[in-house]
Amino acid sequence: MAKARIDLNLLGPLRVLLEEANVTRAGARLDMPQSSASAILARLRAALDDELLVQVGRDFELTPFARRLLPRLQHALPLVEQSLGREEVFDPATSTRSFTVTFSDHAIIEWKPAITAVLDRAPGLRVQFEQLPTWQEHARKNPIRSDFFAVPPELAPEGMVRGALLQDHYVCVIDRSHPGLVEGAISLDGFMSFPHVRTDFGTAHISAVEQRLNALHLFPEYRAAASTVLALPSMVVGTRLIATMPSRLAELVRDRGSTVVAPTPFGEVLLYEQLGWHQSRNQDPGHRWFREALIEAWETQRSRVAEGIR
Numbered sequence: 001m002a003k004a005r006i007d008l009n010l011l012g013p014l015r016v017l018l019e020e021a022n023v024t025r026a027g028a029r030l031d032m033p034q035s036s037a038s039a040i041l042a043r044l045r046a047a048l049d050d051e052l053l054v055q056v057g058r059d060f061e062l063t064p065f066a067r068r069l070l071p072r073l074q075h076a077l078p079l080v081e082q083s084l085g086r087e088e089v090f091d092p093a094t095s096t097r098s099f100t101v102t103f104s105d106h107a108i109i110e111w112k113p114a115i116t117a118v119l120d121r122a123p124g125l126r127v128q129f130e131q132l133p134t135w136q137e138h139a140r141k142n143p144i145r146s147d148f149f150a151v152p153p154e155l156a157p158e159g160m161v162r163g164a165l166l167q168d169h170y171v172c173v174i175d176r177s178h179p180g181l182v183e184g185a186i187s188l189d190g191f192m193s194f195p196h197v198r199t200d201f202g203t204a205h206i207s208a209v210e211q212r213l214n215a216l217h218l219f220p221e222y223r224a225a226a227s228t229v230l231a232l233p234s235m236v237v238g239t240r241l242i243a244t245m246p247s248r249l250a251e252l253v254r255d256r257g258s259t260v261v262a263p264t265p266f267g268e269v270l271l272y273e274q275l276g277w278h279q280s281r282n283q284d285p286g287h288r289w290f291r292e293a294l295i296e297a298w299e300t301q302r303s304r305v306a307e308g309i310r
Protein backbone atom coordinates (compact mmCIF):
# COMPACT_ATOMS: atom_id res chain seq x y z
CA MET A 1 0.00 0.00 0.00
CA ALA A 2 1.40 3.41 -0.98
CA LYS A 3 2.13 5.82 1.83
CA ALA A 4 1.17 8.88 -0.24
CA ARG A 5 -0.41 9.83 -3.53
CA ILE A 6 2.18 9.50 -6.26
CA ASP A 7 3.01 12.42 -8.52
CA LEU A 8 1.89 11.28 -11.99
CA ASN A 9 4.89 13.09 -13.49
CA LEU A 10 7.06 10.44 -11.83
CA LEU A 11 5.51 7.54 -13.71
CA GLY A 12 7.72 8.06 -16.77
CA PRO A 13 10.93 8.14 -14.71
CA LEU A 14 9.64 5.15 -12.73
CA ARG A 15 9.33 3.13 -15.90
CA VAL A 16 12.86 4.08 -16.99
CA LEU A 17 14.33 3.23 -13.58
CA LEU A 18 12.70 -0.20 -13.62
CA GLU A 19 13.65 -0.90 -17.23
CA GLU A 20 17.27 -0.01 -16.65
CA ALA A 21 17.48 -1.42 -13.11
CA ASN A 22 20.35 1.01 -12.73
CA VAL A 23 20.24 4.61 -11.50
CA THR A 24 23.19 5.79 -13.61
CA ARG A 25 21.81 4.41 -16.88
CA ALA A 26 18.32 5.65 -16.02
CA GLY A 27 19.72 9.14 -15.43
CA ALA A 28 21.43 9.06 -18.81
CA ARG A 29 18.19 8.05 -20.52
CA LEU A 30 16.29 10.78 -18.69
CA ASP A 31 19.01 13.32 -19.49
CA MET A 32 19.63 14.12 -15.84
CA PRO A 33 22.53 13.63 -13.40
CA GLN A 34 22.69 10.49 -11.31
CA SER A 35 21.94 12.52 -8.17
CA SER A 36 18.61 13.67 -9.63
CA ALA A 37 17.70 10.13 -10.68
CA SER A 38 18.57 8.91 -7.17
CA ALA A 39 16.36 11.61 -5.67
CA ILE A 40 13.45 10.51 -7.86
CA LEU A 41 14.00 6.90 -6.83
CA ALA A 42 13.90 7.94 -3.17
CA ARG A 43 10.60 9.78 -3.72
CA LEU A 44 9.13 6.76 -5.50
CA ARG A 45 10.25 4.40 -2.75
CA ALA A 46 8.55 6.58 -0.16
CA ALA A 47 5.36 7.00 -2.19
CA LEU A 48 5.03 3.32 -3.09
CA ASP A 49 6.38 1.94 0.19
CA ASP A 50 8.68 -0.42 -1.66
CA GLU A 51 12.43 -0.47 -2.35
CA LEU A 52 11.79 -1.07 -6.08
CA LEU A 53 15.52 -1.68 -6.71
CA VAL A 54 17.72 -3.67 -4.34
CA GLN A 55 21.46 -4.11 -4.75
CA VAL A 56 22.72 -7.65 -5.31
CA GLY A 57 26.50 -7.64 -5.64
CA ARG A 58 27.38 -4.99 -8.21
CA ASP A 59 23.98 -5.07 -9.89
CA PHE A 60 20.48 -4.08 -8.91
CA GLU A 61 17.44 -6.34 -8.98
CA LEU A 62 13.77 -5.43 -9.16
CA THR A 63 11.71 -6.27 -6.10
CA PRO A 64 8.73 -8.62 -6.64
CA PHE A 65 6.41 -5.59 -6.58
CA ALA A 66 8.56 -3.79 -9.18
CA ARG A 67 8.58 -6.86 -11.44
CA ARG A 68 4.78 -6.91 -11.37
CA LEU A 69 4.57 -3.17 -11.88
CA LEU A 70 6.91 -2.79 -14.86
CA PRO A 71 4.84 -4.52 -17.60
CA ARG A 72 1.76 -2.60 -16.46
CA LEU A 73 3.62 0.70 -16.82
CA GLN A 74 4.96 -0.32 -20.22
CA HIS A 75 1.45 -1.08 -21.40
CA ALA A 76 -0.42 1.80 -19.77
CA LEU A 77 1.83 4.84 -20.19
CA PRO A 78 1.77 4.93 -24.03
CA LEU A 79 -2.04 4.62 -23.93
CA VAL A 80 -2.33 7.48 -21.45
CA GLU A 81 -0.08 9.68 -23.58
CA GLN A 82 -2.17 8.95 -26.67
CA SER A 83 -5.42 9.64 -24.80
CA LEU A 84 -4.10 13.00 -23.61
CA GLY A 85 -2.88 13.92 -27.06
CA ARG A 86 0.71 13.96 -25.87
CA GLU A 87 2.03 11.29 -28.21
CA GLU A 88 5.45 12.18 -29.53
CA VAL A 89 5.54 13.61 -33.04
CA PHE A 90 8.41 12.00 -34.93
CA ASP A 91 9.89 13.62 -38.02
CA PRO A 92 12.69 11.49 -39.53
CA ALA A 93 13.94 14.48 -41.51
CA THR A 94 14.77 16.48 -38.38
CA SER A 95 15.03 13.95 -35.53
CA THR A 96 18.40 13.48 -33.81
CA ARG A 97 17.30 10.45 -31.83
CA SER A 98 19.70 7.59 -31.07
CA PHE A 99 18.59 3.95 -31.32
CA THR A 100 20.35 1.18 -29.42
CA VAL A 101 20.90 -2.09 -31.32
CA THR A 102 22.23 -5.25 -29.67
CA PHE A 103 23.48 -7.58 -32.41
CA SER A 104 26.25 -10.11 -32.85
CA ASP A 105 29.01 -8.99 -35.23
CA HIS A 106 27.49 -11.41 -37.75
CA ALA A 107 24.09 -9.70 -37.50
CA ILE A 108 25.67 -6.24 -37.71
CA ILE A 109 27.33 -7.07 -41.02
CA GLU A 110 24.18 -8.71 -42.39
CA TRP A 111 21.96 -5.80 -41.38
CA LYS A 112 24.42 -3.02 -42.25
CA PRO A 113 23.04 -2.27 -45.76
CA ALA A 114 19.47 -2.05 -44.43
CA ILE A 115 20.48 0.18 -41.50
CA THR A 116 22.50 2.40 -43.83
CA ALA A 117 19.48 2.75 -46.12
CA VAL A 118 17.34 3.87 -43.17
CA LEU A 119 19.94 6.39 -41.99
CA ASP A 120 20.09 7.83 -45.50
CA ARG A 121 16.41 8.69 -45.14
CA ALA A 122 16.92 10.31 -41.71
CA PRO A 123 20.27 12.15 -41.66
CA GLY A 124 20.08 13.18 -38.01
CA LEU A 125 19.41 9.73 -36.56
CA ARG A 126 22.16 7.74 -34.86
CA VAL A 127 22.55 4.03 -34.20
CA GLN A 128 24.55 2.74 -31.25
CA PHE A 129 25.65 -0.89 -31.54
CA GLU A 130 26.12 -2.79 -28.30
CA GLN A 131 27.72 -6.16 -27.60
CA LEU A 132 25.64 -9.19 -26.77
CA PRO A 133 25.18 -9.67 -23.03
CA THR A 134 27.50 -12.36 -21.69
CA TRP A 135 25.58 -13.48 -18.61
CA GLN A 136 22.09 -14.94 -18.32
CA GLU A 137 20.89 -12.17 -16.02
CA HIS A 138 22.10 -9.47 -18.40
CA ALA A 139 20.48 -11.32 -21.31
CA ARG A 140 17.16 -11.32 -19.47
CA LYS A 141 17.25 -7.55 -18.99
CA ASN A 142 18.69 -6.68 -22.40
CA PRO A 143 15.46 -6.85 -24.45
CA ILE A 144 13.98 -4.08 -22.32
CA ARG A 145 17.08 -1.88 -22.53
CA SER A 146 17.67 -2.15 -26.29
CA ASP A 147 15.56 -0.69 -29.06
CA PHE A 148 16.35 -3.69 -31.26
CA PHE A 149 18.09 -7.01 -30.73
CA ALA A 150 18.65 -10.28 -32.60
CA VAL A 151 18.28 -13.74 -31.04
CA PRO A 152 17.57 -17.29 -32.25
CA PRO A 153 13.76 -17.67 -32.42
CA GLU A 154 13.73 -20.44 -29.81
CA LEU A 155 15.44 -18.09 -27.33
CA ALA A 156 12.99 -15.23 -27.84
CA PRO A 157 12.51 -13.57 -24.43
CA GLU A 158 9.17 -12.82 -22.87
CA GLY A 159 7.60 -9.70 -24.32
CA MET A 160 9.55 -9.84 -27.60
CA VAL A 161 7.83 -8.74 -30.80
CA ARG A 162 9.26 -10.60 -33.79
CA GLY A 163 10.43 -8.85 -36.93
CA ALA A 164 12.44 -10.07 -39.91
CA LEU A 165 14.35 -13.36 -39.82
CA LEU A 166 18.00 -13.81 -40.81
CA GLN A 167 18.98 -17.31 -42.00
CA ASP A 168 22.40 -18.78 -42.80
CA HIS A 169 24.33 -21.99 -42.17
CA TYR A 170 27.65 -22.82 -40.54
CA VAL A 171 30.87 -23.82 -42.30
CA CYS A 172 34.38 -24.77 -41.23
CA VAL A 173 37.26 -22.39 -41.87
CA ILE A 174 40.67 -24.07 -42.06
CA ASP A 175 44.21 -23.17 -43.08
CA ARG A 176 44.79 -24.12 -46.72
CA SER A 177 47.67 -26.44 -45.80
CA HIS A 178 45.83 -28.12 -42.90
CA PRO A 179 46.70 -31.86 -42.78
CA GLY A 180 43.06 -32.81 -42.19
CA LEU A 181 41.87 -31.13 -45.39
CA VAL A 182 41.19 -33.58 -48.23
CA GLU A 183 39.92 -32.23 -51.56
CA GLY A 184 38.49 -29.14 -49.95
CA ALA A 185 36.66 -30.99 -47.15
CA ILE A 186 37.31 -32.38 -43.71
CA SER A 187 35.96 -35.67 -42.38
CA LEU A 188 34.30 -36.07 -39.01
CA ASP A 189 37.34 -37.99 -37.78
CA GLY A 190 39.58 -35.19 -38.99
CA PHE A 191 37.32 -32.60 -37.38
CA MET A 192 37.59 -34.36 -34.03
CA SER A 193 41.33 -35.08 -34.33
CA PHE A 194 42.50 -31.48 -34.42
CA PRO A 195 42.17 -28.55 -31.99
CA HIS A 196 39.54 -25.86 -32.42
CA VAL A 197 39.01 -22.15 -31.89
CA ARG A 198 35.58 -20.96 -30.82
CA THR A 199 33.74 -17.72 -30.30
CA ASP A 200 32.97 -17.19 -26.63
CA PHE A 201 29.96 -14.95 -26.09
CA GLY A 202 29.62 -15.96 -22.44
CA THR A 203 27.19 -18.26 -20.66
CA ALA A 204 24.16 -16.53 -22.17
CA HIS A 205 24.88 -17.84 -25.69
CA ILE A 206 25.55 -21.36 -26.98
CA SER A 207 25.95 -21.57 -30.74
CA ALA A 208 23.84 -23.89 -32.88
CA VAL A 209 27.03 -25.80 -33.77
CA GLU A 210 27.83 -26.47 -30.12
CA GLN A 211 24.25 -27.55 -29.54
CA ARG A 212 24.50 -30.02 -32.46
CA LEU A 213 27.84 -31.38 -31.25
CA ASN A 214 26.52 -31.80 -27.70
CA ALA A 215 23.51 -33.69 -29.04
CA LEU A 216 25.86 -36.01 -30.97
CA HIS A 217 28.08 -36.44 -27.88
CA LEU A 218 30.99 -34.93 -29.77
CA PHE A 219 33.30 -32.75 -27.73
CA PRO A 220 36.11 -31.09 -29.73
CA GLU A 221 39.21 -29.83 -27.99
CA TYR A 222 39.00 -26.04 -27.85
CA ARG A 223 42.50 -24.57 -27.63
CA ALA A 224 41.64 -20.92 -28.30
CA ALA A 225 38.71 -18.53 -28.03
CA ALA A 226 37.76 -15.16 -29.48
CA SER A 227 35.16 -12.63 -28.43
CA THR A 228 34.18 -11.91 -32.03
CA VAL A 229 33.42 -14.15 -35.01
CA LEU A 230 35.40 -11.82 -37.26
CA ALA A 231 38.67 -12.88 -35.62
CA LEU A 232 38.31 -16.58 -36.42
CA PRO A 233 39.76 -16.72 -39.99
CA SER A 234 42.94 -14.90 -38.99
CA MET A 235 43.34 -17.17 -35.96
CA VAL A 236 43.41 -20.37 -38.02
CA VAL A 237 45.98 -19.15 -40.57
CA GLY A 238 49.23 -21.09 -40.22
CA THR A 239 47.82 -23.38 -37.52
CA ARG A 240 45.98 -26.69 -37.16
CA LEU A 241 43.04 -24.95 -35.54
CA ILE A 242 39.55 -25.39 -37.00
CA ALA A 243 36.85 -22.73 -36.71
CA THR A 244 33.13 -22.84 -37.45
CA MET A 245 31.23 -19.68 -38.40
CA PRO A 246 28.30 -18.45 -40.53
CA SER A 247 28.91 -19.09 -44.22
CA ARG A 248 28.26 -15.61 -45.64
CA LEU A 249 30.49 -14.02 -43.04
CA ALA A 250 33.18 -16.64 -43.67
CA GLU A 251 33.21 -15.88 -47.39
CA LEU A 252 33.30 -12.16 -46.71
CA VAL A 253 36.22 -12.05 -44.27
CA ARG A 254 38.33 -15.13 -44.96
CA ASP A 255 41.86 -14.82 -46.27
CA ARG A 256 41.37 -16.27 -49.75
CA GLY A 257 45.05 -17.00 -50.16
CA SER A 258 45.45 -18.76 -46.84
CA THR A 259 42.17 -20.37 -45.75
CA VAL A 260 39.54 -22.75 -47.07
CA VAL A 261 35.82 -22.78 -46.33
CA ALA A 262 34.54 -26.35 -46.01
CA PRO A 263 31.17 -27.95 -45.15
CA THR A 264 30.63 -29.07 -41.56
CA PRO A 265 31.18 -32.86 -41.41
CA PHE A 266 28.20 -33.52 -39.11
CA GLY A 267 25.40 -32.34 -41.36
CA GLU A 268 24.20 -28.87 -42.18
CA VAL A 269 23.66 -26.65 -39.14
CA LEU A 270 21.33 -23.74 -39.77
CA LEU A 271 21.64 -20.36 -38.11
CA TYR A 272 18.54 -18.28 -37.42
CA GLU A 273 18.50 -14.82 -35.87
CA GLN A 274 15.22 -13.01 -35.33
CA LEU A 275 15.08 -9.23 -35.29
CA GLY A 276 13.03 -8.25 -32.26
CA TRP A 277 12.05 -5.50 -29.90
CA HIS A 278 10.26 -5.38 -26.58
CA GLN A 279 6.51 -4.91 -26.79
CA SER A 280 6.81 -1.72 -24.72
CA ARG A 281 8.25 -0.05 -27.87
CA ASN A 282 5.15 -0.76 -29.98
CA GLN A 283 3.43 2.58 -29.42
CA ASP A 284 6.59 4.70 -29.76
CA PRO A 285 6.20 6.72 -33.01
CA GLY A 286 9.94 7.02 -33.59
CA HIS A 287 10.54 3.34 -33.00
CA ARG A 288 7.58 2.46 -35.22
CA TRP A 289 8.97 4.53 -38.10
CA PHE A 290 12.48 3.12 -37.69
CA ARG A 291 11.41 -0.54 -37.52
CA GLU A 292 9.06 -0.25 -40.49
CA ALA A 293 11.76 1.45 -42.56
CA LEU A 294 14.35 -1.09 -41.40
CA ILE A 295 12.26 -4.13 -42.27
CA GLU A 296 11.33 -2.61 -45.65
CA ALA A 297 15.02 -2.02 -46.42
CA TRP A 298 15.89 -5.54 -45.23
CA GLU A 299 13.28 -7.13 -47.51
CA THR A 300 14.56 -5.09 -50.46
CA GLN A 301 18.11 -6.18 -49.64
CA ARG A 302 17.10 -9.86 -49.45
CA SER A 303 15.21 -9.64 -52.74
CA ARG A 304 18.24 -8.20 -54.50
CA VAL A 305 20.48 -10.94 -53.11
CA ALA A 306 17.99 -13.61 -54.21
CA GLU A 307 17.94 -12.12 -57.72
CA GLY A 308 21.73 -12.03 -57.84
CA ILE A 309 21.92 -8.22 -57.86
CA ARG A 310 24.98 -6.78 -56.13
